[in-house]
Amino acid sequence: MQSLKTKVAIIGAGPSGLLLGQLLAKQGIDNIIIERVSADYVASRIRAGILEQGTVDLLEEAGVSERMHAEGHVHTGFEIAHFGKRYRIDLDKYTGGKSVMCYGQTEITQDLMAARSEKALVTYYESSNVVLNDAKTDNPFVTFEQDGQQYKLECDYIAGCDGFHGVSRQTIPKEQRTEFERVYPFGWLGVLSDTPPVHDELIYAKHERGFALASMRSPTRSRYYIQVPTTEKVENWSDDAFWDELKKRLPGEVAERLVTGPSIEKSIAPLRSFVCEPMQYGRLYLVGDAAHIVPPTGAKGLNLAASDVGLLYKLLCKCYQQNQPQAMQSYSELALKRVWQTERFSWWMSNMLHDYRDDKTSATDGLTFERFMNAELEFYMSRDDGLRIIAEQYVGLPHPLV
Known part of the structure; x- marks a missing residue:
């Protein structure tokens, strides 16, 4: 067995692991990343693309923001359409000048991979049989297999x-973790296309036929979604059928401008809210989707993961640069405060904007719940303080202070 040693072993080379690795490396804190799939697969995964200011700040601190600022698009607002009536939430007005950045997660991942490669930082792709060992001790280690060779990676933290x-969350014994989950009675059918966006800001649309979202990745690439039953199959939807349904759900004047074309990617994503408590176990720290999942309504998944990364990074800097290892014990408590607030916002937005009339899983019948949520949406859309509450959460709550 080949022996390796580092300060921080990072399991997973998605944007969370890569961002954490880059931030730590900038501070001289050694780290090694272990990933089970290939680099090409990681680089090609299509995910969300709306970044809170806190996420933008972290990418700047990591030294990987040049292309984002050159090619990304700052959004100072977004729209909610309620049965065809359009409301604009002015982020700049209601948050004192804050905004969000439209820049695809695929691009972020590629930027981070390039930066890691440039610095010759160690990453093991296509690793198998990854096992986290002795996480509750002062000497944790990771074993894995690479190209037929067995490795043992000794580290201070994982x-x-x-x-x-x-494997990370599963390393915590079942009796020592509590998992909270809400599975929604619908999914999102999404299409990515090389067509100009129908609008220069996102439009979240509630319609009697179901929810729809008009989003974008660039001035020439669009991302659209429609609500579908959980039983739906992607192969049942031709491109033409998708575009026809999307047009019916968008406001009329928006639908008239919609440019359609062949789909680059088409998939159905289930919606769920999930949180694992605690987010740490000895010297193992859960980050991003390993600890929590949010429904995509409100674009919080990547941003919440970035908040975890920022917090863990700051605590590790305290540990190594200020000789305060006790600071590491506060990770879960600090992270979970923001996690639950963000989960609540995504849950609330999902409840307000989707069609629940046929839902048989809620505490109340779907039709009654639908009436409640219509009243909720009308209440917030009809007053400045309601719009301000939505805007403040959309741009992102403050990251935890350390």
């Missing part, structure tokens, strides 16, 4: 950035 299905 950052579990390997997603919902990874």
Whole structure:
């Protein structure tokens, strides 16, 4: 067995693991990343693209923001359409000048991979049989297999950035973790296309036929979604059928401008809210989807993961640069405060904007719940203080102070 040693072992080379690794390396804190899939697969995954200011700040601190600022697009607002009536939430007005950045997660991942490669930082792709050992001791280590060779990676700390299905969360004994989950009775059918966006800001649309979202990745690439039943199959939807349904759900004047074309990617994503408590186990720290999942309504998944990364990074700097290892014990408590606030916002937005009339899983019947949520949406859309509450949460709550 080949022996390796580092300060921080990072499990997972998605944007969370790569961002944490880059931030730590900038501070001279050694780290090694272990990833179960190939670099090409990681680089090609299509995910969300709306970044809170806190996420932008972290990418700047990591030294990987040049292309984002050159090619990304600052959004100072977004729209909610309620049965065809359009409301604009002016982020700049209601948050004192804050905004969000439209820049795809695929691009962020590629930027981070390039930066890691440029610095010759160690990453093991296509690793198998990854096991986290002795996490509750002062001497944790990771064993894995690479190209038929067995490895043992000794470390001070382990950052579990390997997603919902990874090994990190499963390392915490079942009896020592509590998992909270809400599975929604619908999914999102999404299409990515090389067509100009129908609008220069996002439009979240509530319609009697179901929810729709008009989003974008660039001036020439669009991302659209429609609500579908959980039983729906992607193969049942031709491109023409998708575009026809999307047009019916968008406000009329918007639908008239919609440019359609062949889909680059088409998939159905289930919606769920999920949180694992605690987010740390000894010297193992869960980051991003390993600890929590949010429904995509409100674009919080990547941003919440970035908040975890920023917090863990600051605590590790305290540990190594200020000789305060006790600071590491506060990670879960600090992270979970923001996690639950963000989960609540995504849950609330999902409840308000989706069609629940046929839902049989809620505490009240779907039709009644639908009436409640219509009243909720009308209440917030009809007053400045309601719009301000939505705007403040959309641009992102403050990151935890350390």
